[in-house]
Amino acid sequence: MNDDDQTPPLMQRVLDNPFILLFLGVAFPSVLYLIWGIMEIVSVPLAN
Amino acid sequence: MTEIFRTCPDTGLKFHRPAENLMKANAVAAVVFLLVGGVYGLLVGLTRWPAVHLLPADWFYLALTAHGLNVLIFWLIFFEIALLYFCSAALLGCRIATPKIAWAGFALMLIGALMNNYIVLTGNATVMMTSYAPMEAHPLFYLSLILFAVGALIGCFVFFGTLVVAKAEKTYEGSVSLVTFGAITAAIIAVFTIVSGAIILIPTLLWSLGFIAEIDALAYRLIWWGFGHSSQQINVAAHISVWYAIAAIVFGAKPMSEKVSRMAFLMYILFLQLASAHHLLADPGVSSEFKMFNTSYAMYLAVMASMVHGLTVPGSIEAAQRAKGFNSGLFEWLRRAPWGNPTFSGMFISLVGFGFLGGISGVVMGVEQINVLMHNTVYVPGHFHATVVIGTTLAFMALTYWLVPVLFRRELVMKKLASWQPYLFGIGMSGVALFLMGAGTLGVPRRHWDITFSMTGGVVHEFPAAANTLLALNGLSVILAIAGGAAFCIIIVSSLLFGRKLGNEEKLDPPIMATPPEDSDYEGIGTGAISVPGTLVLAGVFFVAFAVYYFINWKYLAETWGIG
Numbered sequence A: 001m002n003d004d005d006q007t008p009p010l011m012q013r014v015l016d017n018p019f020i021l022l023f024l025g026v027a028f029p030s031v032l033y034l035i036w037g038i039m040e041i042v043s044v045p046l047a048n
Numbered sequence B: 001m002t003e004i005f006r007t008c009p010d011t012g013l014k015f016h017r018p019a020e021n022l023m024k025a026n027a028v029a030a031v032v033f034l035l036v037g038g039v040y041g042l043l044v045g046l047t048r049w050p051a052v053h054l055l056p057a058d059w060f061y062l063a064l065t066a067h068g069l070n071v072l073i074f075w076l077i078f079f080e081i082a083l084l085y086f087c088s089a090a091l092l093g094c095r096i097a098t099p100k101i102a103w104a105g106f107a108l109m110l111i112g113a114l115m116n117n118y119i120v121l122t123g124n125a126t127v128m129m130t131s132y133a134p135m136e137a138h139p140l141f142y143l144s145l146i147l148f149a150v151g152a153l154i155g156c157f158v159f160f161g162t163l164v165v166a167k168a169e170k171t172y173e174g175s176v177s178l179v180t181f182g183a184i185t186a187a188i189i190a191v192f193t194i195v196s197g198a199i200i201l202i203p204t205l206l207w208s209l210g211f212i213a214e215i216d217a218l219a220y221r222l223i224w225w226g227f228g229h230s231s232q233q234i235n236v237a238a239h240i241s242v243w244y245a246i247a248a249i250v251f252g253a254k255p256m257s258e259k260v261s262r263m264a265f266l267m268y269i270l271f272l273q274l275a276s277a278h279h280l281l282a283d284p285g286v287s288s289e290f291k292m293f294n295t296s297y298a299m300y301l302a303v304m305a306s307m308v309h310g311l312t313v314p315g316s317i318e319a320a321q322r323a324k325g326f327n328s329g330l331f332e333w334l335r336r337a338p339w340g341n342p343t344f345s346g347m348f349i350s351l352v353g354f355g356f357l358g359g360i361s362g363v364v365m366g367v368e369q370i371n372v373l374m375h376n377t378v379y380v381p382g383h384f385h386a387t388v389v390i391g392t393t394l395a396f397m398a399l400t401y402w403l404v405p406v407l408f409r410r411e412l413v414m415k416k417l418a419s420w421q422p423y424l425f426g427i428g429m430s431g432v433a434l435f436l437m438g439a440g441t442l443g444v445p446r447r448h449w450d451i452t453f454s455m456t457g458g459v460v461h462e463f464p465a466a467a468n469t470l471l472a473l474n475g476l477s478v479i480l481a482i483a484g485g486a487a488f489c490i491i492i493v494s495s496l497l498f499g500r501k502l503g504n505e506e507k508l509d510p511p512i513m514a515t516p517p518e519d520s521d522y523e524g525i526g527t528g529a530i531s532v533p534g535t536l537v538l539a540g541v542f543f544v545a546f547a548v549y550y551f552i553n554w555k556y557l558a559e560t561w562g563i564g
Helices: A010-015 A018-042 B017-048 B057-090 B099-121 B139-168 B178-208 B217-228 B230-251 B258-280 B288-323 B342-365 B379-407 B415-441 B465-498 B533-560
Strands: B005-007 B014-016
Touching (some): A010 A018, A018 B139, A018 B178, A018 B217, A018 B258, A018 B288, B005 B017, B014 B017, B014 B057, B017 B057, B017 B099, B017 B379, B017 B465, B057 B099, B057 B139, B057 B379, B099 B139, B139 B178, B178 B217, B178 B230, B217 B230, B217 B258, B230 B258, B230 B288, B230 B342, B230 B379, B258 B342, B288 B342, B288 B533, B379 B415, B415 B465
Antiparallel strands (some): B005 B014
């Protein structure tokens, strides 16, 4: 058996790395909720 | 010299003493704040009961503020920090990373929680948990929350550090257990939550001190809910980890599919926090695209993950029970479950209440169109009393019964009362959830001391008589739930103070850790090709209830504005 066969699949390596998961878990909601939401709020025109 | 590790004779878990002390300190602090928050909850519930209307207006809003913060933030996050240390140091059998820093984190959390209770009790921070700007509280209110959040963030990074220690010192092989993976999910959501809190609470503190001229109300709401709602998603990930743990503890159950369960947790990591947008569905400054994407398309992936957990946890219990010989009919496995064991009964009531009451109502509220039926009504607290109180609090209570002998090495006292406690609390809180949702459907507003506006001197709004009846039933349910909550606090505090001390090598009889069935015992279980038919029937009932309730709400909406 060569080394490649012993390497876990990519998805398992992602799930086994808490710091990749931490990055994804902060990046996704930051972009989709916080940044998107703030961009919409700042684009609301000011009342005269 | 004291041994730095001890091995639990009942579970075989290896406890690092500094980690164990941190778990104990966080768990005890959690129960104290649950007790305080519960007392405030009783006052709120009795004031909402129109015939009782216990507190004057200023005290009602003060009690509501203190209730929300003590139970939604302090009780749950203290317990979750204890859980993170348990799922890392204890389950992985390693030392905790930087115990001194972990104690500093605990001290910050404790100072923050005490400071918050003090400033709220003085009446200078009656702004409710949400503290929407431009409603202003005393600066110590914001400072207390920031201190608490920083302490909790330190706890999260001690947890991540402990994972690194375990991997470096090779205390486990392969992947971490599913329960630890669930704790990783909770910790990740906690980091996003706390960062969101810092982004908004630090400028709000500066605003309250006069260094910043104004805080934009909508931006505050958007970012605050990244903190406020996501903090409840930490709870979801944590209590589902507890469900998996209790299935293994009580039944020796193994996950039906590790891969599927881990992918479901990944869905939480990616999408669960987006549910924060629920709270903005009636706000004018953000688009429908933003609202619908966050509360529907992306959120449904997280909802699907919850349904996966809701299927696999009882499924794994059913499979283990059938493997032990309870293989007749659809539900022998469930009938023969240990319903007198509060660790199991609390967990199962948590699972059913979270799914049927909290889950279904949460999805209904997340639909932009039908959300308008119940937005800002008491339906909302009805929903989250199902998710956070029946779901999370009851699951944590259930685990605590098991932790008393395992972590504190004390025998549980008042076992008969303990066997009843989850039913008292679960039934009472189910009543709270259902009756508040019912009153909310009739339009009763949340956070109102005077729902009819009779004290304003203007137009009085009359609700249907059923609304008053539902609020009275809610008051009765609050009393029942508080009795259950008080019973829990009395049992746990009494056990820690007066419970018989267990020897270091003493094993409990009967054992508190089930022996897992052999792999061969699983062969031929169930009916034909279906190994867990009972769980599939329960899932079918859930889907029917879900669909019926969903369409009933669309029917209500259709009747709101007549055409022609």
